[in-house]
Amino acid sequence: MSRKASGIPLRSxxxxxxxxxMEQAENLCRHPRAFHHIALMPDCHPGYGMPIGGVAAFRNAIIPNAVGVDIGCGMGAAMSDFTGQPERKTLVKITETITSCIPAGFNRHKQDQKWEGFDSFLENLSGKPGWLGKDTLSIARQSLGTLGGGNHFIEIQKDGEDRIWVMLHSGSRNLGKTIAEYHHRKALAENRKDGIVLPSEDLAFFDTDSARGMAYIRDMHFALNFAKENRRRMMDIVKKILGDTLGCSFLQEINIHHNYAAEENHFGCRVWVHRKGATSAQKGEKGIIPGSMGSPSYIVEGLGNPESFCSCSHGAGRVMGRNEACRKLDAAAVAASMKGIVHGGFPTMKKGNLRGKQDFGEAPGAYKDIDTVMAAQADLVKILVKLQPLAVVKG
Incomplete structure (x- = not known):
C-alpha cells in the first residue's frame, strides 16, 4: 500500500x-530530515514516537526514539545436527536447566561478568557521559548474559526435516534504556533551543556530525555490541545444555539486531536508516522472523527490496497490548494454543491494574498471524526454513 501523507510518501x-x-508514521513523513519515503513492515503496531515495525531514513540526523529504548534488541538462532523428536520429559529437563542457568525478568547475575567491550568503551571516552551513573555499569556487568522480560524468550524448535534448532530473543537490557532516555532528553532540549518545529517531540534528533550526535552514535554502538554479546553468551549456554542432553553439536548460527540505526546508501544518497522493530534484508542476507509462542518462526533470506530500504518485519507484531491481552484472552483458549509445547505457564501479574489476573500478555492471541505477516512480505524475503516450537522459556 502506498499513500501520500503530508510530507514525503508512506509505503506500507x-x-x-x-x-x-498511522499517526506516528505520518509524523515521520513530516519530519524535517526525513528522506524519500517511510516504510511500514507487515508487523507494524504503535510504539513510542515511531511505530514498531517502522523503517525510516534521515539526512544527517539520528533520532533516539526511532531506534528505541531496547537498543540492539534482536534475535539469535542456531541449527543443531540432532534430528528427531525429543521426549517431553527431555524437553522439560532442558527448559528447567535453561531457567536455572540464565537469569530472566528483573533477575541478573550475582557477580560482574567480564567482557572486553566494557574496558574498550571506557578507554575511548573523552569525558564521562551523563547517563553513566554510579551503578549503571555495575548493573550492566551483572546483566550480561541474561534474558530480560516482556516478549523475550528462548525456544527449542524443529524444522521440516526434524532437525533441532535453538532461537532466542533479547537485547541490551537496562543499558540501552538508560542510554536512549538520556539522549532523547538532550535531543529534545537542543531542538527546542534551536527553534526546530517537530511533528512530534518524541522524534527529537541530533545532527549526526554534531558532538551530541556523535556521542549518541558512540553509545548506541556500545549498546549494540552489548546486546550481541548478551545473545551470544546465552546461546553458548543453551547449546551446551542441548549438547549435554541430546549429544548434539551445532552447524550454523545467526545473531542479528532489529532496533538500531546504520549509515547506508539508498536512492543515490548516504542516509541514516533507522529500523525500529525491523530487520535488515539486504539481498542474500540471512535473517530471523519469529512468531509468537505456539506459532512457527522463520529463517529467511533478504531480497534487497529498495522500497523497504532493504528491510523486513522483525516478528509477528502485536494486535493488542499486554494489559488488554490479560483482560480479554480466555485461559482455555490460551492453553489450547500452547497444546503440546513445553512451557513454564503464565505467571500471575504482580503489579499494574491487573493484580491477581493471569499474565497472557505474550500469549499467541496477543499477536498477528505469522503466516499472514510472511505472505505480506513475499517481495522482501525468501523463506529458507520454517520452524515449529517444541519448548519455550519466557522472560
Whole structure:
C-alpha cells in the first residue's frame, strides 16, 4: 500500500495498521530530515514516537526514539545436527536447566561478568557521559548474559526435516534504556533551543556530525555490541545444555539486531536508516522472523527490496497490548494454543491494574498471524526454513 501523507510518501506492507501507528508514521513523513519515503513492515503496531515495525531514513540526523529504548534488541538462532523428536520429559529437563542457568525478568547475575567491550568503551571516552551513573555499569556487568522480560524468550524448535534448532530473543537490557532516555532528553532540549518545529517531540534528533550526535552514535554502538554479546553468551549456554542432553553439536548460527540505526546508501544518497522493530534484508542476507509462542518462526533470506530500504518485519507484531491481552484472552483458549509445547505457564501479574489476573500478555492471541505477516512480505524475503516450537522459556 502506498499513500501520500503530508510530507514525503508512506509505503506500507501492513494490512489495516492501527490509527495510532498511522499517526506516528505520518509524523515521520513530516519530519524535517526525513528522506524519500517511510516504510511500514507487515508487523507494524504503535510504539513510542515511531511505530514498531517502522523503517525510516534521515539526512544527517539520528533520532533516539526511532531506534528505541531496547537498543540492539534482536534475535539469535542456531541449527543443531540432532534430528528427531525429543521426549517431553527431555524437553522439560532442558527448559528447567535453561531457567536455572540464565537469569530472566528483573533477575541478573550475582557477580560482574567480564567482557572486553566494557574496558574498550571506557578507554575511548573523552569525558564521562551523563547517563553513566554510579551503578549503571555495575548493573550492566551483572546483566550480561541474561534474558530480560516482556516478549523475550528462548525456544527449542524443529524444522521440516526434524532437525533441532535453538532461537532466542533479547537485547541490551537496562543499558540501552538508560542510554536512549538520556539522549532523547538532550535531543529534545537542543531542538527546542534551536527553534526546530517537530511533528512530534518524541522524534527529537541530533545532527549526526554534531558532538551530541556523535556521542549518541558512540553509545548506541556500545549498546549494540552489548546486546550481541548478551545473545551470544546465552546461546553458548543453551547449546551446551542441548549438547549435554541430546549429544548434539551445532552447524550454523545467526545473531542479528532489529532496533538500531546504520549509515547506508539508498536512492543515490548516504542516509541514516533507522529500523525500529525491523530487520535488515539486504539481498542474500540471512535473517530471523519469529512468531509468537505456539506459532512457527522463520529463517529467511533478504531480497534487497529498495522500497523497504532493504528491510523486513522483525516478528509477528502485536494486535493488542499486554494489559488488554490479560483482560480479554480466555485461559482455555490460551492453553489450547500452547497444546503440546513445553512451557513454564503464565505467571500471575504482580503489579499494574491487573493484580491477581493471569499474565497472557505474550500469549499467541496477543499477536498477528505469522503466516499472514510472511505472505505480506513475499517481495522482501525468501523463506529458507520454517520452524515449529517444541519448548519455550519466557522472560
Amino acid at each position: 506492507w501492513c494490512q489495516d495498521p492501527e490509527d495510532l501507528a
